[in-house]
Amino acid sequence: MKFVIDHSVAAQTLVFPVFVESLSTLPNVQKWLQAVTVVSPLGARGSVTWFYGRSGEPDVVLVGLGEAARFQASCMREAAGNTGRALLKERRLTAAVSFEALAVADAFEAGKAEHIAAWVEGSLLGTYSFDKYKAKLAEQSEITVYLDCEESQTYTEAIRMAQVRAESTNWARDLTNEPPNYLRPLTLAQRVTERFAGTQAKVTIHEGDELEKQGFAGVAAVGKGSIHPPVFIEIRYCTNKTKPLTALIGKGVTFDTGGISLKRDHDISDMRMDMAGAAAVLGALDILVQSGADVNVAVLVPSAENSPSDRAMLPGEVIRYANGLTVQVGNTDSEGRLILADALLYAQRIGAARAIDLATLTYSVVGALGSKIAGILGDDALVRSLRSAGEPYGEKAWQLPLVDEYESYLDSDYADTSNISRVGEAGVITSALFLRKFVHPTLTWAHIDMNGPKASSSARGEFAVGATGFGARMLAAFLMEQDNT
Numbered sequence: 441m442k443f444v445i446d447h448s449v450a451a452q453t454l455v456f457p458v459f460v461e462s463l464s465t466l467p468n469v470q471k472w473l474q475a476v477t478v479v480s481p482l483g484a485r486g487s488v489t490w491f492y493g494r495s496g497e498p499d500v501v502l503v504g505l506g507e508a509a510r511f512q513a514s515c516m517r518e519a520a521g522n523t524g525r526a527l528l529k530e531r532r533l534t535a536a537v538s539f540e541a542l543a544v545a546d547a548f549e550a551g552k553a554e555h556i557a558a559w560v561e562g563s564l565l566g567t568y569s570f571d572k573y574k575a576k577l578a579e580q581s582e583i584t585v586y587l588d589c590e591e592s593q594t595y596t597e598a599i600r601m602a603q604v605r606a607e608s609t610n611w612a613r614d615l616t617n618e619p620p621n622y623l624r625p626l627t628l629a630q631r632v633t634e635r636f637a638g639t640q641a642k643v644t645i646h647e648g649d650e651l652e653k654q655g656f657a658g659v660a661a662v663g664k665g666s667i668h669p670p671v672f673i674e675i676r677y678c679t680n681k682t683k684p685l686t687a688l689i690g691k692g693v694t695f696d697t698g699g700i701s702l703k704r705d706h707d708i709s710d711m712r713m714d715m716a717g718a719a720a721v722l723g724a725l726d727i728l729v730q731s732g733a734d735v736n737v738a739v740l741v742p743s744a745e746n747s748p749s750d751r752a753m754l755p756g757e758v759i760r761y762a763n764g765l766t767v768q769v770g771n772t773d774s775e776g777r778l779i780l781a782d783a784l785l786y787a788q789r790i791g792a793a794r795a796i797d798l799a800t801l802t803y804s805v806v807g808a809l810g811s812k813i814a815g816i817l818g819d820d821a822l823v824r825s826l827r828s829a830g831e832p833y834g835e836k837a838w839q840l841p842l843v844d845e846y847e848s849y850l851d852s853d854y855a856d857t858s859n860i861s862r863v864g865e866a867g868v869i870t871s872a873l874f875l876r877k878f879v880h881p882t883l884t885w886a887h888i889d890m891n892g893p894k895a896s897s898s899a900r901g902e903f904a905v906g907a908t909g910f911g912a913r914m915l916a917a918f919l920m921e922q923d924n925t
Contacts, residue, residue, distance in 0.1 A: 441524065441567060443560050443599060446586040451536035453499045453527065457519050457559070458483045459508040462541040485515065486901070488526050501526065501535075508545040514834045516558035518901030521566020525899060527583055528567060536586040553595045556587060557602035564606035565902040565909075570617040604730045605833075605916070609909035611635070612716075612723030616894070616907035620695035620712045624668040625743040628694060628715070632673055632722060632741075639729050640679060646672040655762030655785070656742065658778035661769075663744030665699060665752025670744035672782070673718075676737075677725060683736040683922070684793035688725070688915055689783040691776045691799035692718035692743030699746045699772030700754055713907060714776070716894040717798035718743065723912030728919060735919050738790060742779035746772070758855045761785060765877060768852040770860035776801050777871055778859055781878040788880035794822060795883050796918075797875065798911050800891040804867030808840070811892045814910065815840050817872040818886035826886055829921060830914030834902070837888060837914075840869060847873050 456466060460483035482489055485506030493499045503523050505515045527535055539556065542548045548555050563585065571577055589595050615623065615631065623631075629645045636643055647669060651660045656672050663670025673692070678685075693714040697703060703711070718741045725739045757769045759778065762785050767778065776799050787795040805815040816823050816837040823839050830837060849861040849870050857877060861870040872887045879885045893910040896903040 441563055442582055442584045443603070444584060444586050445589055445591045445595065445599075446536075447588050449534070449536055449586045451498060451534040451586055453501060453530075453532045453535040455501045455503060455523055455535050455537040456541055457503045457505055457516070457537070457539060458541045459505050459511070459544060460484065461508050462544045465541050465544065486518065486522065488522050490526065490530070499530075499532075505542070511545045511547045513555060513558040513832055516555050517562030517565065517834065520559040520562030521900075521902040524563040524567040524583075528580060531580070532583060533581055534584050534586070536588065538588045540588070552589070553598040556589050556595065557598035559587075560599050561602040561606045562902045564603065565609060566899075566904065568610050568613060568904045570614065570904070570906050573619070601731060605727055605913050608723045608726035608730065608916075609912045611726055612719040612909035612912045613904070613907040615719040615722065616713050616716045616909070618712065620745070623694050623712070625663065625671045625692065625694055625745060626669065628692060628718070628741070628743050629671045629673050632675065635722075635726065636675065636729065641675050641677040641725065641729050644674040646674065656782040657759050657761050658780075658782045659742045659744055661753045661757070661759050662693075662699075662746055662775045662779055665749045666745040666747040668745050670742075673739075673741040673743060675725060675739040677728060677739070678736045679732075680734045680736055685736050685738060685791055686919060686922075687738045687740055687783075687787035687790070687792035687795040688721040689740045689780060689787065689795060689797035690718035690721035691715065691780055691797070691801065692741040693776060693779070694743060694745050696746045696773070696775065697748060699775060700748050700752050701771045701773040702748060703773060710895065713894055714800050715743065716800050716907060716910070717890060719907070719909065720798045720890065720911030721915060723909055724915035724919070727912060727916035731920070733916075733920050735922075737919060738787070738792060740783040740786060742783050744775075744779060746775045761878065763878065765857065766855040768855035768858045770852075770858040774859045774871075777874050780875055784875060784878040784883075784885070788883055792883060794885065795879065796822070796826065796886045796888070796915065798888045798890055798915075800894050801871050801889045802867045802891060805889040806892045808868060809838055809892055812836065813838050814888050814890040814893055815868050816886060816888045817842050817869070819884045822884050822886045825921070826888070826914060826918055829918035830911075833913040833917065835893075835910055835914040840872075842872060842876065843869055846870055850874055
């Protein structure tokens with residue numbers, strides 16, 4: 441989809457985003473309403489009403505944003521995604537979008553450039569599809585969308601950044617959606633190396649014997665059951681080394697069978713998405729690199745395939761970490777925290793001032809918060825900043841407490857700690873308490889359990905079926921906001 445700022449082009453389709461209250465501002469609405477019977481309420485949030493033009497005349501589409509008083513950027517992204525899919529379905533090649541009916545909302549006018557950019561972002565996200573492995577693909581020429589707005593540096597830059605955010609988020613979606621036979625740990629490392637070749641991002645791949653030498657005991661243990669070896673991906677993007685180093689850590693389990701503690705679900709094909717945390721931090725880095733952000737960041741991705749075999753990690757094994765802490769493996773299906781522990785220890789070794797880890801870590805977070813909101817735990821100030829950074833992009837997180845009294849749930853009879861709780865409650869909290877054991881006192885830390893919002897089961901608004909790319913925009917926005925402080 442291509443976007444052009446133009447006020448006067450003759451397009452096949454005219455698109456009008458509208459509020460419930462703003463229909464009267466469009467002079468031709470009453471004429472259209474008299475000519476047809478409208479089934480859905482015009483202007484209602486999520487509605488797309490298509491008026492087909494006579495021969496030689498453009499079609500007109502009214503896209504509902506709901507009530508003006510409740511307007512926010514997410515309304516624009518949702519409407520744009522719905523519109524983009526409608527344009528694809530109708531096989532339109534050109535569309536002109538007019539925002540004149542939105543002037544009734546003060547919130548829209550106050551941040552007009554960013555809200556028009558949100559339309560661009562929502563269009564690109566909503567029309568995403570992961571269909572590369574389908575034998576027959578529907579032919580679709582590129583749609584050119586003409587935007588009725590100022591042709592100024594402010595608008596041009598806002599639109600450019602929207603495209604960067606969407607493209608990077610879609611790359612994160614691509615990585616997460618990949619079938620496991622096409623994305624092993626080494627394949628992921630190769631994709632990362634190729635993506636950042638020729639940029640200021642420096643990629644280092646730790647593999648083989650080097651994992652043991654670097655003290656990555658968790659990665660080595662989790663990955664030893666698979667014939668596809670584990671790796672530890674490190675990327676430095678340090679355009680301003682005077683800033684405190686931030687470590688972004690993403691769980692990169694390219695497929696999780698559960699290991700010897702084999703999963704019992706009927707269909708576990710979505711376990712290919714157990715590296716959504718890795719995709720999120722990589723997507724965030726891609727936004728930073730493409731935007732030329734002035735940051736000091738290290739992206740750390742411990743990556744393994746958790747498979748059962750005669751070499752696989754066994755329940756009851758003890759892993760000794762680089763800080764001397766020993767961990768009893770109570771369940772091999774709680775492997776994500778074992779590899780994140782390596783990355784948290786490494787973050788302190790490379791001098792990070794703060795560490796943020798993202799992972800599809802527990803099912804309990806979904807039970808607590810559902811499929812639209814991530815759980816976040818850690819340093820209160822850092823948590824507030826991250827939640828604030830994600831909110832404008834619809835990447836929501838809710839803070840959960842680190843309850844010290846629950847730490848005893850992780851006690852082991854013969855090691856310093858266990859990787860699972862002996863009590864069947866508060867799983868998202870106890871998993872974070874486990875990770876906290878590997879956070880150095882000098883590190884400011886936050887843990888985001890994104891198992892709920894990692895994927896969407898339906899195409900709606902800015903979301904396509906499959907991976908959402910959750911977290912990429914939140915993390916990039918957080919770091920870019922820190923850049924401005």
